[in-house]
Amino acid sequence: MSSFDHRRYQAFEPVPMTNRRWPDQRIEQAPQWCSVDLRDGNQALIEPMTTAQKSRLYDLLVKLGFKEIEVGFPAASSHDFDFVRQLIEQKRIPEDVTIQVLTQARPDLIEKTFEALKGVHRAVVHVYNSTSTVQREQVFGLDRQGIVDIAVRGAELVRDTAAKYPETEWIFEYSPESFTGTELDFAVEVCDAVNAVWQPTPERKVIINLPSTVEMSTPNIYADQIEWFCNRVKNRESLIISLHTHNDRGCAVAAAELGVMAGADRVEGTLMGNGERTGNMDIVTMAMNLYSQGIDPMLNLANMDEIIEVYKSSTQMPVHPRHPWAGELVFTAFSGSHQDAIKKCLGKRDESAPWEVAYLPIDPADIGRSYQEVIRINSQSGKGGMAYVLQRDYGLELPRWLQIDFASAVQAFAEEAETEVRSEQIFSLFQQTYLSDEGPMRLGGYQVSRESGVDKLQAELQQGASRHTLTGSGTGVVGAFVDAVQRFVGKQIVLVEYSEHALSHSADAEAICYIQLNIDGERYCGVGRSDDIIQASLDGILGAMNRAAQQAAASAA
Numbered sequence: 215m216s217s218f219d220h221r222r223y224q225a226f227e228p229v230p231m232t233n234r235r236w237p238d239q240r241i242e243q244a245p246q247w248c249s250v251d252l253r254d255g256n257q258a259l260i261e262p263m264t265t266a267q268k269s270r271l272y273d274l275l276v277k278l279g280f281k282e283i284e285v286g287f288p289a290a291s292s293h294d295f296d297f298v299r300q301l302i303e304q305k306r307i308p309e310d311v312t313i314q315v316l317t318q319a320r321p322d323l324i325e326k327t328f329e330a331l332k333g334v335h336r337a338v339v340h341v342y343n344s345t346s347t348v349q350r351e352q353v354f355g356l357d358r359q360g361i362v363d364i365a366v367r368g369a370e371l372v373r374d375t376a377a378k379y380p381e382t383e384w385i386f387e388y389s390p391e392s393f394t395g396t397e398l399d400f401a402v403e404v405c406d407a408v409n410a411v412w413q414p415t416p417e418r419k420v421i422i423n424l425p426s427t428v429e430m431s432t433p434n435i436y437a438d439q440i441e442w443f444c445n446r447v448k449n450r451e452s453l454i455i456s457l458h459t460h461n462d463r464g465c466a467v468a469a470a471e472l473g474v475m476a477g478a479d480r481v482e483g484t485l486m487g488n489g490e491r492t493g494n495m496d497i498v499t500m501a502m503n504l505y506s507q508g509i510d511p512m513l514n515l516a517n518m519d520e521i522i523e524v525y526k527s528s529t530q531m532p533v534h535p536r537h538p539w540a541g542e543l544v545f546t547a548f549s550g551s552h553q554d555a556i557k558k559c560l561g562k563r564d565e566s567a568p569w570e571v572a573y574l575p576i577d578p579a580d581i582g583r584s585y586q587e588v589i590r591i592n593s594q595s596g597k598g599g600m601a602y603v604l605q606r607d608y609g610l611e612l613p614r615w616l617q618i619d620f621a622s623a624v625q626a627f628a629e630e631a632e633t634e635v636r637s638e639q640i641f642s643l644f645q646q647t648y649l650s651d652e653g654p655m656r657l658g659g660y661q662v663s664r665e666s667g668v669d670k671l672q673a674e675l676q677q678g679a680s681r682h683t684l685t686g687s688g689t690g691v692v693g694a695f696v697d698a699v700q701r702f703v704g705k706q707i708v709l710v711e712y713s714e715h716a717l718s719h720s721a722d723a724e725a726i727c728y729i730q731l732n733i734d735g736e737r738y739c740g741v742g743r744s745d746d747i748i749q750a751s752l753d754g755i756l757g758a759m760n761r762a763a764q765q766a767a768a769s770a771a
């Protein structure tokens with residue numbers, strides 16, 4: 215029997231407030247961002263990141279412009295401890311970047327946390343304990359005073375241990391974990407008690423982080439909680455009020471936005487919202503929301519494909535095709551009336567005027583994307599159009615992004631033919647578009663080797679009458695070949711999509727490989743087909759390179 219019964223749950227009590235000010239506020243500048251990808255995000259992965267994956271993600275975060283990065287929980291994980299040591303010893307923390315580490319308010323953990331940070335120029339030590347009613351009563355069996363004692367003891371230990379390392383500029387952060395499930399007067403009481411130990415001043419501020427560890431209410435109630443707290447906490451001018459929202463109800467970004475309107479200065483979150491359960495608040499979305507309102511997000515998100523590639527390879531998590539701003543389908547229009555409106559707006563655009571195009575909230579080119587119309591071809595449309603016939607008749611399982619890319623060729627053909635497009639015509643067009651040998655670059659032989667977990671590749675490349683030897687390294691043969699081609703052509707190349715399958719319609723156990731590359735900010739698709747899967751992948755990459763070269767030549771002509 216199902217227990218689906220709403221009477222098992224109770225409504226979240228609103229905050230008793232009358233003169234709330236946040237609804238009249240506007241966000242006029244970006245908050246102070248702190249990425250928690252390498253800690254909260256990492257803790258939530260099925261397979262935690264390897265050192266190489268963390269390292270790559272850390273470099274990306276620095277490149278995007280994050281000035282505060284929570285890099286781990288070094289006292290709880292030897293992996294995190296070693297990673298923090300590596301960053302410090304290899305001098306990988308720029309002067310204007312502050313690393314942050316998390317610790318519970320326990321003496322042994324605090325000691326170890328400071329050991330991990332030895333020699334760092336500046337760091338945030340982030341200490342937390344749970345304060346909510348449910349945790350007090352059911353997890354710790356403590357009353358309010360018992361919880362205050364844990365927090366104060368933790369704060370004293372942090373203060374005293376920090377004093378042993380005067381060469382570092384220390385910033386202290388305290389989180390009353392599960393703040394949203396804590397009585398507000400008690401949250402203020404605990405934070406005041408911690409601040410009484412740390413004695414913040416406007417010159418030496420303390421970060422008070424108010425986590426929605428579990429999102430329990432509508433975002434307006436979270437904003438009320440933040441405003442209520444800010445109005446009552448002592449010494450507000452010496453505090454940086456930080457938000458850390460989770461996405462249980464799907465409103466983590468909205469809660470953070472309203473929380474900033476309610477007076478917060480700082481926001482913690484992760485790229486694409488990776489994190490416990492339904493995730494942390496997604497910094498890419500919140501930053502792009504600001505950008506689309508004409509506010510400098512203080513993060514450089516111009517190369518969205520690179521962000522997605524590093525994110526996916528570090529976390530092994532997918533990005534939903536309709537993910538705000540970043541998903542593969544967010545700048546496509548399927549509906550004819552939308553396509554028509556977009557075409558009209560784009561046709562009339564005055565480049566000097568602010569962006570105003572129906573159905574496109576920003577210019578996709580700003581983040582290395584382009585607007586795509588998705589055409590369903592005439593009588594086939596009902597059954598899924600060309601993708602359906604290519605699958606049914608030729609065993610090709612085109613990924614969605616390739617269907618979108620191929621759609622424009624099919625549409626041009628259909629317009630020219632002015633009749634229904636037949637299955638064999640679609641297949642022949644597919645071969646001409648992606649599998650012809652006409653491009654400038656052709657692959658000769660290749661050799662692959664593996665050293666200390668890194669793949670190395672040497673390949674012979676025929677380009678017109680000349681032969682070249684290319685070398686590259688990376689994760690996997692495909693990564694190594696992309697690296698080799700990138701060095702050879704001197705362009706930035708990001709592997710955006712990769713997909714392969716065996717060709718069931720082929721007698722020779724052939725495989726087909728579909729590739730999408732971002733080459734200097736523009737996307738190109740390529741396809742390789744061979745009985746050797748590596749050969750098929752490398753041919754797919756060269757196919758995309760050749761299409762880029764052909765399109766450049768066509769637009770120059």
Ligand code: KIV
Binds near residue numbers: 342428458
């Ligand atoms: O979600 C949370 O409450 C946390 C704290 C440790 C800040 O991640």
Ligand code: ZN
Binds near residue numbers: 425427458460494
């Ligand atoms: Zn969290």
